[in-house]
Amino acid sequence: MVFVITVLCGNLVVALAAP
Incomplete structure (x- = not known):
């Protein structure tokens, strides 16, 4: 679950770091 x-x-x- 945590993984x-x-x-x-x-x-x-x-995804946020790569525009």
């Missing part, structure tokens, strides 16, 4: 949340947050950060 999935971490991956989702990581993808969100990458």
Whole structure:
């Protein structure tokens, strides 16, 4: 569960970092 949340947050950060 925690791992999935971490991956989702990581993808969100990458999406925001890459315009």
